[in-house]
Amino acid sequence: MSTVSMTVNGRKVSGECEDRTLLVHFLRDNLHLTGTHVGCDTSQCGACVVHLDGKSVKSCTMLAVQASGSEVTTIEGIAKGQDLHAVQTAFKEHHGLQCGYCTPGMIMTITDMINRHGSDLDEETVREELDGNICRCTGYHNIVKAALDAASKMGAGQQQVAAE
């Protein structure tokens, strides 16, 4: 057993877990943050994507002890109270989900994508970078639309901030 300490969604947390405990299980079972999903057992589906120190990672392919000392952001940490994050709003507006199981991972992957590419994000890049996220309902089309819409809105927002 090890003591694991990290900052999750801005809150300092610590807990005891076995060294073999995966980050996703620490988040779900110890912290009861069940928005991060486990969709496969083979590191392929991306339902478990969270941000580790600002970068998208698969929380099912990382031990909780590896994340000790880091900052983790999960799907629960991106809205501001009742105000959805721009990517969440875009998913709602464009019907980017049906069953919703893959959605937390999709949103965390797309948020990371927009952080890196900004409003330059194009369809080809979105489709290429969704390589590690599987959706069985939507056929991806509306997810791509949501990503591009959120990128243009967030990119415009960033420019506004820069101009002020």
Place this chain on the structure above:
Amino acid sequence: MYETTYRRPTSIDEAVKLLRESDGEGKLMSGGMTLIPTMKARLAMPSALIDLRHIEDLKGISFENGRLRIGGGTTHAETKASETVRQNAPTFSYLAGLIGDPAVRHMGTVGGAVANHDPAADYPAALLAMGATIHTNTREIAADDFFTGMFETALEENEIVTAVSFEPPQAAGWEKFRNPASRYAMAGVFVAKRADGTVGVGVTGAGNNGVFRWTAAEEALSSSFDASALDGLSISPDDMMGDMHGSAGYRANLVKVVTKRAVNAAKG
């Protein structure tokens, strides 16, 4: 996953010490993008995991004396994002950006990838084609001598890949024919016109004993750097992998097709 013990050294010496103490039962872990899925499937049961992600000496990218050097702990995303890599070896930068998916690229490292020598890994093809050097904590190994077979390398026990380095080629092309589901290379070919004018051709994903150099193609392309130089050549299916995704004969043909595309890409 079987039980294991996690260790987090901050120096190469400390990592080697921890590895020695594990009596051959421990494993070095860099990004863990292969090792953790393997452990989840209970196909590996290391008693100790020695995490290399917090060792500063394994990080960093530099260009000195005409050679690009990439620290073993550099992630694929860092290699892709590096201006130094993009300026000096744009094709290597492009290759790094096509490995796995974004989440994998944020964790996986060049040191981990070469030490693992997955038969469909991307970097080994580039390193062979460019005549790269693999640096370890004890020596320097030519890429030609490093990749000894599928999942096998020249690494000794307690040896850690600290960096890879190479002289940027005059021109290079990388073509990866991906399995549509797994996105791993079914044939990935890196063609490099080296500084001395000779041509290197590294092939991954296809050979039945890991990455290899297609020397007949190298000779033909060294005489005439054009895809048509490959017209009369063929690869023996006996040396190719055959599986549910494609027979050895299919892969033998695929290597030639993909090599031609890589030459065309190199010629821009």
